[in-house]
Amino acid sequence: MKRISPPPATAHADDIPLAKLRGLGPKSVMALARVGITTVAQLREAGSVGAYEKLVLAGVPVSLNMLWAMEGALSDRDWRVVAKEDRLWLLTELELRGISP
Structure with a gap:
């Protein structure tokens, strides 16, 4: 099973606003803020x-x-x-935590 690992070197620096990350729009950023995730560093840590x-x-x-x-x-x-590539791994991780998608 694939394990959670640090992002590759091509990933963004921690000082870039969440909204600038690929695939995260304003609604996603607002949702993350509701649970206390407001920085790239916090998202990376979680x-x-x-x-x-x-x-x-x-x-x-x-x-x-x-x-x-x-x-x-x-x-x-x-x-x-x-x-496409990580679906099974991510769903398995959710299942191991008892989270239903």
Whole structure:
């Protein structure tokens, strides 16, 4: 099983606003702010699965596209590539945490 690892060197620096990350628009940034994630460093620390878990537990309405987008933002990939290449791994991580998509 693929493990959560630090983003590749091509990922964005921690001082870039979340809204500038690939695939994260204003609604995504506002949702993340609701759970205390306002910086790239905080998103990187939580990881895409951890951030998704926080959103779900806080009752923020999110879809799996948000998970794909956050993983894509952290790894500088399009969310559709993430959905295709990392879907099983991400869904397994959610399942291990007891989070239903």
